[in-house]
Amino acid sequence: MKTLGERDEFRNTSSRGTRILGGLSLVGIVFMGLIGLWWSPEDSDMGDLVRIMYVHVPSAWLAYMAFIITAIGSAMFLWKRSVWWDLIAGASAEIGVVFCALALATGSLWGRPTWGTYWLWSDVRIVTTLVLLLMYAGYLALRHVDGDPTQRSKRAAIVGLIAAANIPVVRMSVVWWSNRTLHQKDTVTLGDTKLDNLQLFTLMFALVVFMVLFAWMLLHRFRIAWLESEFEQRGLEEALIERRAESRVEPERLLEREATDRAMRAAEVRP
Amino acid sequence: MWGEITLVTGKDLRIERRSRVGLTQIAPFAVTVLVLFGFALEGDSATLRAFTAGLFWVTVVFTAILAVQRSFTVESVNDNRDALRLSGLDPIAIFLGKAAALVIELLVLEVVLGFVVAVLYGGSISSPGLLGLTAVVATIAVAAAGTIYGVLAASLRVRETILPLLLLPVLAPVLIAATRAFEDALGEVAVNGWSWLVLLTLTAVVYTAFGALAFGTLLEES
Numbered sequence: 001m002k003t004l005g006e007r008d009e010f011r012n013t014s015s016r017g018t019r020i021l022g023g024l025s026l027v028g029i030v031f032m033g034l035i036g037l038w039w040s041p042e043d044s045d046m047g048d049l050v051r052i053m054y055v056h057v058p059s060a061w062l063a064y065m066a067f068i069i070t071a072i073g074s075a076m077f078l079w080k081r082s083v084w085w086d087l088i089a090g091a092s093a094e095i096g097v098v099f100c101a102l103a104l105a106t107g108s109l110w111g112r113p114t115w116g117t118y119w120l121w122s123d124v125r126i127v128t129t130l131v132l133l134l135m136y137a138g139y140l141a142l143r144h145v146d147g148d149p150t151q152r153s154k155r156a157a158i159v160g161l162i163a164a165a166n167i168p169v170v171r172m173s174v175v176w177w178s179n180r181t182l183h184q185k186d187t188v189t190l191g192d193t194k195l196d197n198l199q200l201f202t203l204m205f206a207l208v209v210f211m212v213l214f215a216w217m218l219l220h221r222f223r224i225a226w227l228e229s230e231f232e233q234r235g236l237e238e239a240l241i242e243r244r245a246e247s248r249v250e251p252e253r254l255l256e257r258e259a260t261d262r263a264m265r266a267a268e269v270r271p
Numbered sequence: 272m273w274g275e276i277t278l279v280t281g282k283d284l285r286i287e288r289r290s291r292v293g294l295t296q297i298a299p300f301a302v303t304v305l306v307l308f309g310f311a312l313e314g315d316s317a318t319l320r321a322f323t324a325g326l327f328w329v330t331v332v333f334t335a336i337l338a339v340q341r342s343f344t345v346e347s348v349n350d351n352r353d354a355l356r357l358s359g360l361d362p363i364a365i366f367l368g369k370a371a372a373l374v375i376e377l378l379v380l381e382v383v384l385g386f387v388v389a390v391l392y393g394g395s396i397s398s399p400g401l402l403g404l405t406a407v408v409a410t411i412a413v414a415a416a417g418t419i420y421g422v423l424a425a426s427l428r429v430r431e432t433i434l435p436l437l438l439l440p441v442l443a444p445v446l447i448a449a450t451r452a453f454e455d456a457l458g459e460v461a462v463n464g465w466s467w468l469v470l471l472t473l474t475a476v477v478y479t480a481f482g483a484l485a486f487g488t489l490l491e492e493s
Contacts, residue, residue, distance in 0.1 A: 078488070127447075134440040141436055145427055151492045155423050158485045159437065162419070165477050166444070 013223035021216040028209035032202075040202045052110040054202050058210040059103035060129070066096025066214065067136065071164030074157035083229060086153040089160050090143050091221035093136050095214060100133045128166075135163045149232060275360050279368025284375060286345050293376055297341065301334040301380060302387055309391055319392040324453035327388055328446050331381060332413065335442075336435050338376055339417035342369060343425040352425065352493055362487030366418055370482065373414035374407075381406055397458030401465065405456060408471045409449035415478035416441050419485060426493040445474055 014022075036054040043050035073089025076082070107126055108118040121127060143156050231239070287293045308326045312318045319326070346352045355365060388394075396402055420438045424430040448467040455464025 128444070131440050131443045134443075138433075138437040138440060141433060145429055145433065147427065154488060154492050158419075158423065158481075158489060161485075162441065162478075162481055165481065166441070 013220045013227070015219075018216055018219050021212055021219070025209060025213040025216050028205075028212060032206050032209050035198075035202050036206065040198045041196055043196075043199065046114070049110055049113060050199060052106050054206040056103055056106040056110060057203060058207045059099045059106060061207060062210050062214050063096050063100035063103055063129075063132075065211075066092045066099060067132070067164060069218075070096060070136075070139075070160045074160030074164070077153060077157045078161075083149075083153065086157065087222055087225040087229060088218075089157065090140075091218055091225050093139055093143075093160065094221060095217050097133060097136050097140065099210075099214075100129065100136070104129060104133065132163070132166060135166065139163055149229065272361060272364055275364035276368045276371060279360065279365050280371040280375070283342060283345075283369060283372035287372075287376060290345075292341060293338070293380070297334060297337050298380055298383055300337060301330050301384055304330045304333060305384065305387055305391060316393055320394045321459060323388055323392045323394050324457060324459065325446075325450045326392075327384060327453065328409070328449045330384060331377065331410075332439070332442050332446055334380060335373075335377060335413050335417055336438060338373055338380075339421040339438070340431070340434060342373055342418070343421045347425065352490070356490060362490055363483045365490065366482050366486035367479075369421075370411075370414045370418040370479070373417060374410050377410045377414060378406065381410065394457055394459070396456060398456040398464070401452060401468065402456035405449055405452040405464070405468055405471065408468065408475050409445055409452075412445045412471060412475035412478050413442060415475065415482045416445075419478070419482045419489070422486060422489045422493055441478075445471065448474070 032054065036051050040051070040054075042048050046053075069092040070089045073085045073087075073092060076085040077089060104126065111120060111126075112118050119126070139156065139159050142159055143152065145152065305326065308330075309319060312322070343352075346355060417438060420434055420441070424434040424437070427433060448471045451460075451462050452464040452467040452471065454460040455462050455467070
């Protein structure tokens with residue numbers, strides 16, 4: 001019987017599907033760099049700064065998408081009580097935090113030459129996005145608190161849902177307090193598109209690439225989380241027993257190998 | 272339902288009245304924070320008056336963390352939380368009762384802080400109605416969120432550190448909105464305080480609804 005370390009599903013977290021997704025996102029990022037940095041024209045208002053948008057906008061969208069997945073995972077966990085949903089929620093939140101931080105960082109870099117400052121306190125959307133980031137940092141911290149896994153999952157699920165309830169507030173804030181915000185009003189709106197065709201294509205392409213990247217990261221992170229939870233449930237005990245069994249098997253294997261080596265050498269000598 | 276709510280609220284308020292922790296520890300802490308803000312801003316009366324609303328609400332939010340922790344520490348001794356679970360009370364009633372007790376405690380504290388602020392920072396009120404309504408609605412939002420996270424953290428070994436991390440970001444919108452509405456009520460900044468009050472009301476409703484739904488599960492797990 002194969003030991004824990006030898007079974008294929010424990011060797012790594014990749015599969016045929018994730019390898020394809022990984023390859024696609026790598027090629028996509030290279031291509032995105034090419035059209036984003038060279039082939040697409042500069043903007044009539046923003047100039048070259050528009051190129052930051054190709055990373056900034058998809059990051060922000062994906063952060064929101066990740067947090068929505070976390071909310072769905074949380075709700076499904078509370079409904080179905082399946083660890084699967086809890087792990088999806090956790091994995092998605094972790095990646096969401098990364099994209100959220102990326103969106104804030106690229107936004108700041110764009111803001112410096114545009115607004116003359118990295119940070120604008122009067123802008124409701126960036127401030128609330130930061131609050132969102134902090135909220136999910138708390139969510140991740142809660143997930144790392146030791147204790148009974150089921151209790152932990154339930155707590156995390158409820159916090160995940162509460163945090164999600166704030167997403168609409170963030171999204172709508174720019175509309176509600178439009179007289180108090182300097183943020184770009186939704187640039188991409190149906191019918192009234194201000195972006196050039198190639199610029200719009202670049203933005204949409206970047207969004208697709210980021211989505212593939214997100215799927216790739218989510219699958220890997222989920223599988224790691226699943227292994228962690230398996231390990232937690234089965235405990236160190238079992239792993240130790242298997243490890244001991246492995247070391248007992250070892251001398252027998254060595255003897256076997258020696259015997260076959262000897263037989264082969266004998267076969268070579270004979271003719 | 273109503274009877275159960277007042278039962279829980281009465282219990283929490285009675286404990287506070289008898290233990291006097293709120294009066295002898297939490298309120299002095301809040302006043303100390305206000306004094307420290309005075310030192311940090313170099314006692315400049317113009318600056319203090321301009322930022323009165325924000326400083327007031329930061330103090331309330333910080334103090335609320337202590338009050339929330341207190342609200343659940345009293346139940347951690349002698350397995351009182353188990354007793355609460357076994358009492359047969361509706362979890363929604365327990366949630367609303369505990370939150371109501373917190374609202375009353377915090378409102379009393381806010382009145383005290385209001386007098387202290389008036390003395391230390393100065394300033395005047397131009398719209399008492401907006402001020403009062405904002406205080407009540409914001410306090411409901413703070414207490415509702417506090418009660419959810421309070422019970423969530425109650426049984427954790429890291430409760431003292433995780434509670435502020437979870438609660439403060441959630442209270443940030445309340446802080447922003449309450450500050451803006453207060454600024455209007457105090458006549459310091461020309462903003463429409465009533466529209467911020469709408470946001471506050473929405474937040475209070477969302478947190479209360481969430482709390483009512485989630486409290487039972489969280490109490491079972493605490």
